[in-house]
Amino acid sequence: MNTIDMENIGLGRELLAGASAVYPELFVGRIVSQSRDLYTAAAEKGELTAEVSGKFRFEAGALSDFPAVGDFVLLDRNEDSSGNGIIHSVLPRKSAFIRRAAGTSNDEQVVAANIDTVFLCMSLNNDFNLRRMERYLGVAWNSRAVPVIVLTKADLCADLARRLSEIGTVACGTEVLVTSSLTENGWTSVRKYLGRGKTVAFIGSSGVGKSTMINRLLGWNALATKGLRNDDKGRHSTTRRELIALPEGGVVIDTPGMRELGIESADFSKTFADIDELAGQCRYHDCTHTREPGCAVQEAIAGGELSPERLANYLKLKKEAKYEGLNSRQIESEKISAMFAEVGGIKNARKFAKEKNRKRYGY
The missing domain is CATH 3.40.50.300 (P-loop containing nucleotide triphosphate hydrolases)
Known part of the structure; x- marks a missing residue:
């Protein structure tokens, strides 16, 4: 029998102790690979093929609740015996890479x-x-x-x-x-x-x-x-x-x-920490860093401290993250809302246009 050193493959003692205290009848394994609805899990007494339980599948609220490669899971066995092992739970993740799932839904999948x-x-x-x-x-x-x-x-x-x-x-x-x-x-x-x-x-x-x-x-x-x-x-x-x-x-x-990893799962606060720090020095708290007076970001570009390409990518990625996962109609709606934000939204813009036409044509 090929035993597996679970601590070597990342299972911490604290996580193991916590799982054992709550679920003493189950075993901890780590997901090695996935093929459709079947998983290969590494457990103490070897690798085994496993699938999620019916209860797990019924209670899962989102695709991201299902096991992913690297997850630690609770199994009904720790060796390859008759039939597939059953996965009853996914243990808390300390990190996760996420992408938007295929299709039109906004569901997320852990990579x-x-x-x-x-x-x-x-x-x-x-x-x-x-x-x-x-x-x-x-x-x-x-x-x-x-x-x-x-x-x-x-x-x-x-x-x-x-x-x-x-x-x-x-x-x-x-x-x-x-x-x-x-x-x-x-x-x-x-x-x-x-x-x-x-x-x-x-x-x-x-x-x-x-x-x-x-x-x-x-x-x-x-x-x-x-x-x-x-x-x-x-x-x-x-x-x-x-x-x-x-x-x-x-x-x-x-x-x-x-x-395959979408920008919807990005953290810009550290990636663009320099721009965020400069933004805190702008005259206006809602500065778009494009043409406002007193913009510290534009001043940094003029002084050669920041490249215009870096700012352009920052603005592009922020916009991309905003539209990620939306269908074409939703994206168009978001763009229209942003376009008329300065006049209080599209309803006010329509009201303004009606009033202007009334004065122009007398009706």
Whole structure:
């Protein structure tokens, strides 16, 4: 029988003790992968196939209530015996990556849970994009995991100092690691975040080297790898999320491309901390940072302290988050409401137009 060291794969003693005290008849497992309505869970006496109970399914109020890769769950067994194991509950998550579920509903789906550190991977060749990294950071901070920026393919970068200076303008205190898969020590800087009981995740555009780095950490080619196309857009290699144990302790969660994570789950307060700090110095508390007098943000741009591109992306992402998950009719309604906000809303605008026409045409 292949037993599993549950503490090594992230199960803390406090969480275990709390679960055992309330549900002594159940066992704690961790979700390794998911295929439709079936899950693979790692438990003390091995991996097993499991499904949620009928009661769980009936009481689940949202898609995000269902188990996700990385979740700790309560099972009716801790070994692979006859039939599927039954999942009765999902234990509290300390972090979670969330995306909008497919379809027209506004339901949210957990992509991965209970991650300690998330490596935000971006290649140092033509894939390098500061605006995309701002998006990544917003999603990462919202998850409650600790983000670390990992710049890959340093061997393809002609001016590393310039790139590091540029990334420094958006990092806002986040550590930046430079890696290359061509040398033995070119990727070991990530090791200090790994170890017994720790869970890490690699996210970023397809083709930037996530799978290559995970294979190096594993010591064998467990994951298929594909490079960037000639247009520097990634070829997809990872097609599903899964939790993988590392030989030196801890686990890694590999995910498909970051593009599937919507901006609705972003935290801009840390991603754009510099802009928020400047905004607090504006003359008007509701300043839009576009054309108002006494705008500290625009003054910072004029003084070269802030790039106009960073402000433009900040405003764009805020707007995107506002409209995320709405259908076309709802988006149009929101835009119209924003357009007429200065005159007290669309009703007042219609009243104003009627009054104007009455005076003009005498009716």
